[in-house]
Amino acid sequence: MEAHIVEWLNLLVRWIHFIVGVAWIGASFYFNWLENHLNRQAPQEKGIDGNLWAVHGGGFYHLKKFTNGPEKLPEVLHWFKWEAYMTWVSGMTLLIIVYYYNATAMMIDPSVYDLTPTMAIIIGVASGVFSWFVYDLLCKTLKSKPLLLGVIVFIYLAVLAYLLTQFLSPRAAYIHVGAAIGTIMAGNVFFVIIPAQKELVKALSEDRIPDASYGENGLLRSRHNNYLTLPVLFIMISNHFPTTYGNQYNWLVLIAVSAVGILARHYFNIRHISKAVWMLPTALFGFIMIVMATMPAKQEALEASDKVTTAQVLPIFEQRCFSCHSSKPTQPGFVTPPAGLAYDKEGVLENNADKINAQVMQKIMPLGNLTKMTDEEREKVSRWYRSLGQ
Ligand code: HEC
Structure with a gap:
């Protein structure tokens, strides 16, 4: 009965997480695309930075971006924040239902490290909270050097992936790197991007120039979120x-695929200003290299006496x-x-x-x-598998 309810709860929360996640990333991709495709050619209306015509769902749309904002605030102003918050909340709920509720089976692998369930959960939760504080501090100290900052954040995530794979079960380690990145992204929306937009709106209603530092920080963080989307989505699906995650160097696989994702994202971010055509093929090449590097070693043929039947x-x-x-x-x-097996x-x-x-x-x-299961038994299963093919 309990397991049955948990199974459906798992499905429900996963479904919600997926839907709000699509809405969040979708809106973020859309606005990014909009920004890159605005027609900024003169002549524009007064106070307008650029505009864009689009056709979708049976109607024409005409959007405008203001250089400094409208003279008067509109009555209804739409914000995009609940998608982000709900993705984080549903993600954390899912982590509890799937991993923490069943910590012995899902979080711990005695061949990696013999943790107690409580310790495993503490490591899991702490990795997310700690990552936010490290990331936030890095952004505050290095904001004038965005490239260096990006590289250091990437290295931090590599170290996190390495450390988590030394303690948690491989799958749990992966999902917690994903959760840490998701926490950073949602934290960026909650603590930096939305406050920056609030400052914009407040300044407009008080008829003053907005404090520029808010906008600069907001832009930096939303750029980070943009680059982190592909890695985080990869980590979520990699769980299947x-x-x-089963590779001996699973943390390296995670980091290598993330790098490929970031490069692919970068191509789409800059292709309207620079024709960096080499980027996508390079990303694809990197992906193929990962496939090659993770190829299992070829098994030797079995002697007749080593064969094992079902x-x-x-x-x-x-x-x-x-x-x-x-x-x-x-x-x-x-x-x-x-898995229906x-x-x-x-x-x-x-x-x-x-x-x-x-x-x-x-x-x-x-x-x-x-x-x-013992190592001898694993070996025997492997011989059974090879016997089937011969
Ligand atoms: C404690 C419960 C448990 C035991 C014991 C267990 N499994 Fe599983 N197994 C699972 C769960 C849970 C999944 C689903 C994982 C997922 O959601 O991807 C699974 C999935 C699988 C899959 C499918 C993976 C895929 O990608 O489709 C295979 C194959 C498998 N198990 C083999 C085995 C074998 C072989 C054994 C015994 C040596 C075994 N399992 C013992 C819980 C168990």
Whole structure:
């Protein structure tokens, strides 16, 4: 009953997180695009910096950007902030439901580090809070050197990814780097970007020149958010791709894919001012290099005497996997077999042998090694897998 409710809650919150996340990133991409495509050619109306015509959903739209703002504040002014706040709130809720509620299985991997669930949760929560303070301090001290700042923030995230993968389970480490970046992005909106816009509006209503420092900080932070979108989205989906977090150098994979994402984003940011055509192919090349570098080593052919049949490995699966992966799981917290894989059903083991082999050899399964699978057993599963193909 409880597990059933948690499963639906997980689905509901994930759904909401996805929807508000799309709205946030979508609005942010849209305004970025708008800024880059404004027609700034003269003649413009007085006080107008640029304008843009668009057709969408059966109507024509004509937008204008003011050089300094309108003379009088409009009655209704739309803000874009709840998407960001709700993405953060739903993301944190999801972290609690999926990871903290089930910390033993989801946060801890004894082969990485033997933590208690409480310690794992503390590390998880602290990594997000700490990252915001480090990032915010860096921005305040280095704001006159934006390039250096960008490089140092990137290095900080690499160190964070490295450290988290030394303590948490690989998947939890990944998601917490994502959560730290998400916290930085939402913090930027809440603490810097929205206050900058409030200052703009306040100055206008008081008929004075706005304090320029607000605007400068807001611009810097929204630029950071823009570059962080691709890495953060990669990290969110990578949780369903064990080749990424399951790699021996998983933190490097995370950082390398993030760098590729940032380069791709950079291309779209500058392509209207400079034709840096090399950027996208370079990003693609970098991506292919990551695919090559993470290629599993080729397995040697098995001697006939080393071959293992399904009947011979079945007891291992029964002992180490069936508590979760069977038609009726006995592991508390599981109502249905995870990923739909019930190994007690005819043919399911053989049909999923490649996935099973990858999960077992990368030590991702059994989850949190709750069922204490030994290295000899993993080796035997690997031989079973290779025997199938021969
Ligand atoms: C404590 C519960 C638990 C145990 C024990 C367990 N698993 Fe899993 N397994 C999971 C969960 C949860 C998922 C879903 C992960 C996700 O959401 O991507 C999963 C997913 C998988 C997947 C699918 C991954 C994918 O990308 O589609 C495979 C394969 C797998 N497990 C193999 C195994 C094998 C083999 C064993 C035994 C050696 C095992 N598992 C033991 C909980 C468990």
